[in-house]
Amino acid sequence: MKRTFDKKESWSHKERKARQDESLASMVKLGYKKSPALKKILDANNINPRKIKCREDLESLPVTSREKLVEMEMRQTPYAGLENPDVQIDRIFTSPGPVYEPHLSEADVLWARAFFAAGIGPKDIALNAFSYHLVAAGLTFHSGLRRVGATVVPSGTSSSQVQVQLIKDLKVTAYVGTPSFLAAIIEKAKEMGFDFKKDFNLKKACFAAEPLFPDMRRSFEEEYGIDTYQMYGATEVGDVAYECSQKNGWHICEETIVEIVDPATGKNVAPGQLGEIVVTRLNDIFFLLRFGTGDLSRIITDECKCGRTSFRLAGIAGRIGDAVKVRGMFIAPSQLKMIQAKFNNLPLQALVSRVSNDDVLKVKVEKIAHEIGSAAWEEKFKTIFREVCTVRIDQLEYLNTGTIKPDDKLIVDGRKY
Numbered sequence: 001m002k003r004t005f006d007k008k009e010s011w012s013h014k015e016r017k018a019r020q021d022e023s024l025a026s027m028v029k030l031g032y033k034k035s036p037a038l039k040k041i042l043d044a045n046n047i048n049p050r051k052i053k054c055r056e057d058l059e060s061l062p063v064t065s066r067e068k069l070v071e072m073e074m075r076q077t078p079y080a081g082l083e084n085p086d087v088q089i090d091r092i093f094t095s096p097g098p099v100y101e102p103h104l105s106e107a108d109v110l111w112a113r114a115f116f117a118a119g120i121g122p123k124d125i126a127l128n129a130f131s132y133h134l135v136a137a138g139l140t141f142h143s144g145l146r147r148v149g150a151t152v153v154p155s156g157t158s159s160s161q162v163q164v165q166l167i168k169d170l171k172v173t174a175y176v177g178t179p180s181f182l183a184a185i186i187e188k189a190k191e192m193g194f195d196f197k198k199d200f201n202l203k204k205a206c207f208a209a210e211p212l213f214p215d216m217r218r219s220f221e222e223e224y225g226i227d228t229y230q231m232y233g234a235t236e237v238g239d240v241a242y243e244c245s246q247k248n249g250w251h252i253c254e255e256t257i258v259e260i261v262d263p264a265t266g267k268n269v270a271p272g273q274l275g276e277i278v279v280t281r282l283n284d285i286f287f288l289l290r291f292g293t294g295d296l297s298r299i300i301t302d303e304c305k306c307g308r309t310s311f312r313l314a315g316i317a318g319r320i321g322d323a324v325k326v327r328g329m330f331i332a333p334s335q336l337k338m339i340q341a342k343f344n345n346l347p348l349q350a351l352v353s354r355v356s357n358d359d360v361l362k363v364k365v366e367k368i369a370h371e372i373g374s375a376a377w378e379e380k381f382k383t384i385f386r387e388v389c390t391v392r393i394d395q396l397e398y399l400n401t402g403t404i405k406p407d408d409k410l411i412v413d414g415r416k417y
């Protein structure tokens with residue numbers, strides 16, 4: 001049985017890098033010739049397009065955020081001059097801004113690897129509950145589903161009642177949409193008197209556009225018998241990463257160069273550290289280099305048991321504005337939540353201050369259990385904290401139960417700038 005969608009997914013690291021570097025170099029050369037906007041960016045940074053030969057060379061270019069792209073497109077409607085005028089565009093999407101994308105070709109395998117990794121194939125009838133109206137989601141997920149041979153029900157944003165009817169009448173086996181909408185559909189089915197697990201055939205779900213919280217995932221999988229998968233992408237750059245059956249990180253797509261950078265400098269952080277996801281989609285239509293997603297993640301380089309060789313993203317840790325940097329490394333509220341979950345929802349708060357020229361990280365925790373504060377507990381807590389946040393705690397303070405209010409920030413930056 002085929003284990004991956006295509007051969008690219010099992011390329012050696014060396015082969016993948018060589019091929020991606022080659023595509024990147026030709027994309028930059030072509031873009032410099034065809035796109036006046038890219039030429040302007042490279043010229044302004046004194047970059048000879050022939051000098052961009054590999055992913056490491058991208059660091060010399062600025063990161064373009066969505067806000068910046070909107071600004072550029074407003075100045076030069078519709079595509080900020082980043083498009084290739086010689087290519088016939090298959091379709092144009094929009095996202096809030098408005099920002100316009102001359103989308104990747106319909107021949108692209110967009111999302112197909114993600115659906116294959118989720119076990120979706122010709123035997124499936126998939127309900128695609130993403131909007132087909134103007135935005136990229138509906139149509140691009142639709143094409144990916146068709147690529148793996150699934151039959152698609154393009155239900156889009158129909159009401160949850162209509163979705164329940166379709167799931168029942170058409171014996172739908174897979175759901176594609178947001179997790180919150182699936183939860184609403186399940187609720188509606190209950191209201192309509194159905195037992196979702198027994199009465200329906202829906203056994204797989206692929207989610208995007210929203211975080212899948214652990215409690216929600218557990219409920220879908222355990223209570224309703226639905227195997228769940230996460231996908232990650234952006235209209236500007238297409239599919240970026242997807243989860244495999246191991247559910248331990250999201251494989252980075254083959255046509256995508258992902259960098260994890262420090263948003264303040266645009267430079268890559270050390271492997272394994274938290275930073276902003278910056279994406280370059282290798283293509284010859286839209287020359288958007290280094291798109292800054294604003295999302296935080298880190299790279300997992302360990303081998304995955306599924307057989308795919310690409311590096312993985314460790315989910316999304318939050319948005320760049322929410323994270324606080326300590327000794328050069330980011331701590332995101334989501335990481336602190338992960339620690340809380342490991343310690344029985346322990347109320348805690350991290351404070352960063354500066355003493356002389358050093359950052360000091362103090363963590364306050366409530367003494368909600370007898371063992372909290374013992375040497376053994378302290379050691380365990382500090383070790384797990386370091387594992388999750390990659391930053392060492394300098395001071396640990398114990399507070400009485402109820403001192404930290406539910407609305408208090410998880411991380412407070414007390415440094416003066």
Ligand SMILES: [Zn+2]
Pocket residue numbers: 244245246251304305306307308
């Ligand atoms: Zn895998």
